[in-house]
Every structure is written in structure tokens, then in C-alpha cells.
Amino acid sequence: MGLYDRYLALRIGRSRARHPRTVALVITERDLLEPGAYETLESVLGWAFDYGAERVMVYVSVLDEAAVPTLRGSFDRLDAPRPLAVRGPEDGERADAPIQVSIGLGGRAEFANAVRDVAHAVERGDLDSADIDEEHIEAGLVFPTAPDLVIKTGAERLSDFMIWQSVYSELYFTDVNWRDFRERDYLRAVRDYQDRQRRYGR
Numbered sequence: 001m002g003l004y005d006r007y008l009a010l011r012i013g014r015s016r017a018r019h020p021r022t023v024a025l026v027i028t029e030r031d032l033l034e035p036g037a038y039e040t041l042e043s044v045l046g047w048a049f050d051y052g053a054e055r056v057m058v059y060v061s062v063l064d065e066a067a068v069p070t071l072r073g074s075f076d077r078l079d080a081p082r083p084l085a086v087r088g089p090e091d092g093e094r095a096d097a098p099i100q101v102s103i104g105l106g107g108r109a110e111f112a113n114a115v116r117d118v119a120h121a122v123e124r125g126d127l128d129s130a131d132i133d134e135e136h137i138e139a140g141l142v143f144p145t146a147p148d149l150v151i152k153t154g155a156e157r158l159s160d161f162m163i164w165q166s167v168y169s170e171l172y173f174t175d176v177n178w179r180d181f182r183e184r185d186y187l188r189a190v191r192d193y194q195d196r197q198r199r200y201g202r
Contacts, residue, residue, distance in 0.1 A: 008187035012051060017194035019052030024147035024169070026161055029062040031154070031178035032071060038078060040181055045099060046081050047186045055098055056082075057147055061159045062104040065089060071103050087142050095143050102143060107163035114140030114164075137164065149193045151186075153178045170196055 012019070025044065031037055041058070048056045062068060068088045075086045084099035091105070092113065117140040121127040127136065138144055146165045152158060154177050158166075172189040174181075 002184070005184045005187060008184060008191060009051075012187060012190055012194065015191075015194050019190060020147075020149035020170075020193050021053060022055045022057065022145050022147045022149075023048045023053045024057040024059060024150040024162070024166065026059050026061070026150060026152040026158055027178050028154075029060060029064070029067055029071065032060065032074070034177075034179040037179060038074060040178060042079055042081075043183070044181065044186060047183055049081055049098075051187070051190055055100065055145055057143060057145065057162075058099065058101045059161050060101070060103045061161070065104055068104045075101050075103070092142065094141070100143055100145070102162075105142060106160035107165075108160055110142050110162075111137075111164050113142075114138075116140075141165065149189065151189050153181055153185075 025041075027041075045056055060071060062071070072086055072088060075084065078084070080099055082098035084101055085095040085097035086101040086103065087093070087095050087105055088103045089105050089109065095102075114137050118127065118132060118136050121136075122129050122132075141164060143162060143165060146167075147162070147169045149172060150158070150161075150166055150169045151172050151174070153174055155173070158171070170193050172192055174185055174189070176182075176185050
């Protein structure tokens, strides 16, 4: 770790502001095709837990769903610092692990499936439509945890990512490409998060 990195780490450690407990990383299929991409991911996951995260969510946007099995196999072989759960477009089970990975599972599709589950519960008579609230929707989401901090490398757009869960998240965009993402870049994101006053829509 360089001198500047140590300076950032010291400022973060001494700050009275909270660290992000749940961190989300938004990366693309193209990012993962770059040499060293998975090594970068292993490093970022380690930094996240080293600096106070309790859960890390990795969202991988894909242009071709045919690539999902290959990407999934790569994540299954990832040398991750914590247990991980990987979900794709065809998986409907909830993900509950310190590291949660979504490959090509769009937020709109996830939300639509959750609403469909609620509608089926009403049809069966298990739920009265007047009693439907946010908790019923959240119960049907594959990724139920709302991230505190969302980090996107390379461009200022999120794509179809966790449209329900990230509504009050703090968003951090960096021009640094994924393959060049370093510890200082992660520390800058955490420091930026600490400098913000979260309002949760208020």
C-alpha cells in the first residue's frame, strides 16, 4: 500500500462516520473479459470486508444471455474471502450469503416476478389485496438487501440494476475502468460515502 493509500485508510479509520455495511459493485460482461478481471474482483471483495462491509453484492450486466453459464462457472471458481451465492435469470430463489452475485438478472424482471408472486398469493386467498405493503414485495425479491453504497466503474450509468433495493443507496461513479481499479479507488468511494449525509428520500 502506497503513502496516499495509507493516508486514505487512516482518514477512513479515524472518521466518526459509518462505513458502508452493504456494498454493491456494478460491472459488465465486457469488464470480466479483460485480463486480470477476476483477480481485481477478488481484491475488491477483500478490501470491502477489510474496511467494514458485512455484505457485498456484485451485479454483472450481460448483453448475451448465452454467456451466463460461462460467467457463472468463473464465479464458482472465484477465490472469494467469504461464501457467495450466484444467481442468474432462471433462478428464483433468494440469495443469502455474505457475497451475492447477480449475472444477467435484471432489476425490472426481478421486480415483476415479485409482484407476480404477490398476485398469486391474492388469487389463492392467502393475502388480501388491501394488506399488500412493501414487505410483501421485498419478500419476493431474489436479492432482498438494500445496498448502502453502489460503485460503478467506467461510466455514469447503472443499467437495469436493483431498481427497488437501490432507491436510497449512495451512488459512486468513477472514470477508472474495472481492470485498473485499485485499493485507493475503493478507499475514495468509501471516503466519499462517509462525507455524505444520507436522507433516505427525505
